[in-house]
Amino acid sequence: MDFGLSKEQEMMRKEMKHFCKKELSKEYVQWMDENVDFPPDELWQKFVDIGFFKSSIPEEYGGDALSYLDQMIIYEEICKASMSVALAVGTTSGFGPRFIAELGTKEQKEKYLPLIGEGKLKTCMALTEPAGGTDILGAISTFAEEKQDRWVLNGEKVFITAAHASDYMITICKTESDAKPSRSLSVFLVPSASKGITITRIPKISCHHCDSVGITFSNVEIPHENLLGTKGNGWYEMLTVLNPERIACAIMGVGLIAAAYEDAFAYAQQRQAFGGPISRFQILQHYLADIYINMENSRNLTYKAAWLCDHGKPYHMEATMAKLVASEGALHAGRFGAEILGGYGICMEYPMQRYLRDAYQLQFSPISNEMSKNMMMQFQGLPKSWA
Numbered sequence: 001m002d003f004g005l006s007k008e009q010e011m012m013r014k015e016m017k018h019f020c021k022k023e024l025s026k027e028y029v030q031w032m033d034e035n036v037d038f039p040p041d042e043l044w045q046k047f048v049d050i051g052f053f054k055s056s057i058p059e060e061y062g063g064d065a066l067s068y069l070d071q072m073i074i075y076e077e078i079c080k081a082s083m084s085v086a087l088a089v090g091t092t093s094g095f096g097p098r099f100i101a102e103l104g105t106k107e108q109k110e111k112y113l114p115l116i117g118e119g120k121l122k123t124c125m126a127l128t129e130p131a132g133g134t135d136i137l138g139a140i141s142t143f144a145e146e147k148q149d150r151w152v153l154n155g156e157k158v159f160i161t162a163a164h165a166s167d168y169m170i171t172i173c174k175t176e177s178d179a180k181p182s183r184s185l186s187v188f189l190v191p192s193a194s195k196g197i198t199i200t201r202i203p204k205i206s207c208h209h210c211d212s213v214g215i216t217f218s219n220v221e222i223p224h225e226n227l228l229g230t231k232g233n234g235w236y237e238m239l240t241v242l243n244p245e246r247i248a249c250a251i252m253g254v255g256l257i258a259a260a261y262e263d264a265f266a267y268a269q270q271r272q273a274f275g276g277p278i279s280r281f282q283i284l285q286h287y288l289a290d291i292y293i294n295m296e297n298s299r300n301l302t303y304k305a306a307w308l309c310d311h312g313k314p315y316h317m318e319a320t321m322a323k324l325v326a327s328e329g330a331l332h333a334g335r336f337g338a339e340i341l342g343g344y345g346i347c348m349e350y351p352m353q354r355y356l357r358d359a360y361q362l363q364f365s366p367i368s369n370e371m372s373k374n375m376m377m378q379f380q381g382l383p384k385s386w387a
């Protein structure tokens, strides 16, 4: 059994760490968090220049086709610097290539994948609706009606990350009125510039420089060829594509924990009380030890899930566990990291408050921790506890 990373993987991590240190300084990330709802174009271009968007694109479409583990190693560094930036670039490098490479026709792959790899086309994924995200099959009512040469979409989505900045929304709609819910969905590539789309901001405490927004589709017409995959089979197709998303969300938690640990550790060493650094107090050392343990546990689980995914082995249990442990660990790290910083833990001047705010988002997105536990026990063979 080998827990080591290869030389190439260590090099990739080092390069991304270097990039993040240079381009995502704490000051710049704070500026973004206070001023923008999506990373500026100049920053996007820097990700393009280092070839980031090629990492998940298959080689035949101009990409680097990195393994999922390699992608997570790189992504962890971005998550550590800014979860918002990680989400912003991740909705394009994750959703776009996965949906199109898995479900697309040859023409769709040739048309879209090279553009995504070149960073010229941004994507998001619009599944959740106002009626609920956990019982998604019960909640979806956005309908795509098939006309001769087009589809006409009506309905509403909510909490869609990066939709306000995307060129294409990968949108899951009902297409069958009479079929059972799991046989009633289809996936579409919806051009964001289509007439009839309205975007609504949703102010929230987390990830300020990557908004998640509401979308209304009002008689939105899209070309017939923008169906991705098979009509009516969208539920099963989407699940296959979305499964790795839990691993990507787990690595966000790992990045947040690592950032909170690093900042709290440094602060404890320089802050003085009662004639010496506060790092000598046992209780603060225990806080740090717990954060460190959570970081190791979540990273190991996440890497293992990615490895299993790369090797074509079942990974759902590990991916679900990784998301759960990493998101809870991130919230804990923000909470106790802030404790170590005392009053400064909640001051906007320090990033600790951002880690804490951002960590909340991971508790229920893309799947709530309650539902994660339901699924884990279902994977273990216990009776399905919901529905």
Ligand SMILES: Cc1cc2nc3c(=O)[nH]c(=O)nc-3n(C[C@H](O)[C@H](O)[C@H](O)COP(=O)(O)OP(=O)(O)OC[C@H]3O[C@@H](n4cnc5c(N)ncnc54)[C@H](O)[C@@H]3O)c2cc1C
Residues within 6 Å of the ligand: 124, 125, 126, 127, 128, 131, 132, 133, 134, 135, 158, 159, 160, 161, 162, 204, 212, 361, 364, 365, 366, 367, 368, 369, 370, 371, 374, 385, 386, 387
């Ligand atoms: C910031 C943010 C970004 C997001 N980005 C995207 C995106 O890009 N695209 C997208 O499609 N969606 C996105 N989502 C939606 C996300 O996936 C949903 O919020 C999530 O699935 C939970 O749905 P809900 O918020 O409607 O909560 P609900 O489904 O209403 O759940 C409310 C509570 O009930 C609990 N619950 C429900 N059913 C059960 C059960 N059977 N057993 C136990 N507990 C249960 C839940 O765990 C939760 O605690 C995002 C959400 C947020 C907040």
